[in-house]
Amino acid sequence: MWKEIVSISPPYHFDRVLERLSLDPLNAVSLEKREVRLPLRNQAKKPGIVTVRAIGTADAPEFLVSGTDDQSAMMDEVKRIFQWKESLQPVLDHFSKTNLSQLFEEHAGTPLVLDFHLYHCLMKCIIHQQLNLSFAYTLTERFVHAFGEQKDGVWFYPLPETIAGLDYADLRALQFSMRKSEYVIDTSRMIAEGGLKLDELGSLTDEDIMEKLVKIRGIGPWTVQNVLLFGLGRPNLFPMADIGIQNAIKRHFGLKDKPTKEEMLEMSREWQPYLSYASLYLWRSIE
Known part of the structure; x- marks a missing residue:
């Protein structure tokens, strides 16, 4: 020890x-x-x-x-x-002069924490796609309990090689949709066979990673943005299609309706180059 x-x-x-x-x-x-x-x-x-x-x-x-x-x-x-x-002080100093200053004062010192492994992050993002948060956590828990391993009360996500060896019916039995079963298993097979090398993503730009991953069936821009944010810790990501962020902006700015893409682009200009922290603090404000 x-x-x-x-x-x-x-x-x-x-x-x-x-x-x-x-x-x-x-x-x-x-x-x-x-x-x-x-x-x-x-x-x-x-x-x-x-x-x-x-x-x-x-x-x-x-x-x-x-x-x-x-x-x-x-x-x-x-x-x-x-x-x-990564020091948080420059981030806090930046947002003290923006329209999110109150939010950053309230949640000061909240860092961007990454998922424990990039494969774990990618699988979680695929499973969470288009699900409410409660069922997304339930489905992910079933996935890990069924195919991962437990040690001293701590759960480990399964390895890609394990998931690559499954049949789609194995995930369907856990209430995965057929499409989601295919996305999870096919992506895991690609990783296990070396077609997708996760350890090489860290050396690529955000744009190159987006271009590479969206070519994979079942992985869209929202998923890639979340992988960049919570898998790789990139500082300037803003998943505008995320319903949680839309609801947080609506609440923070007292809007009647959810913000449009154009409104979100306009209000987020002053948040750069720390859009990822804006996303995090907006999520925190409604959790």
């Missing part, structure tokens, strides 16, 4: 991170202990658990990180997932 104490630059409100993570029933979160147990895999794809516990405050953020093996590689993953190398 290894342990490491990590201090990062403020503000960083880990309790809000945990609140958001706790919305997903698959995440092993303890609000009381101020910790989350992460299902991470080493290079040999062997599952391992890393615990991240807050021992500081939003203004003096400090964490106790512990695990069982591969300390260096696992610490790199933890820092990537929680974006500990």
Whole structure:
């Protein structure tokens, strides 16, 4: 067992991170202990658990990180997932001069936290397409419980090789639609066979990733934008087709109806180059 104490630059409100993570029933979160147990895999794809516990405050953020093996590689993953190398202060300074200043003051220190693995993120985005959030979480939970693995009470998403070996009927039995079953299994087969190399996406531009992924059946712009945002942590993404963002904008600006695409483009101009944070804080405002 290894342990490491990590201090990062403020503000960083880990309790809000945990609140958001706790919305997903698959995440092993303890609000009381101020910790989350992460299902991470080493290079040999062997599952391992890393615990991240807050021992500081939003203004003096400090964490106790512990695990069982591969300390260096696992610490790199933890820092990537929680974006500990990205200071939030420039983001907050930027939005203090915008029409979202009140929102950013209210949720100050809320970071952009990534999904625990890029494949996990892609599968979750495909499953969540065109579903209400409650059923989306239920369907994803069924998927992971049926084909993933559990270790010490922590659930690990299945590997693409596992899903590649399924029949569509296996997902239909979980109440997946036929199309969604095809999207999940066919995409997993493409990854398992090397036709789609997820580890190469990080070196591509947002535009190149969009062009590459939308060619895959079942992956549209909304899915790619969410993968860019929550899989790769790109800072300037704004999924305008997202109903949650539309509802949050309607509420924040006191609009009678949901905003049009043109209205969203106009009001979001001053949010660049941090559109991803605007998206996150708008979602947070209605969660």
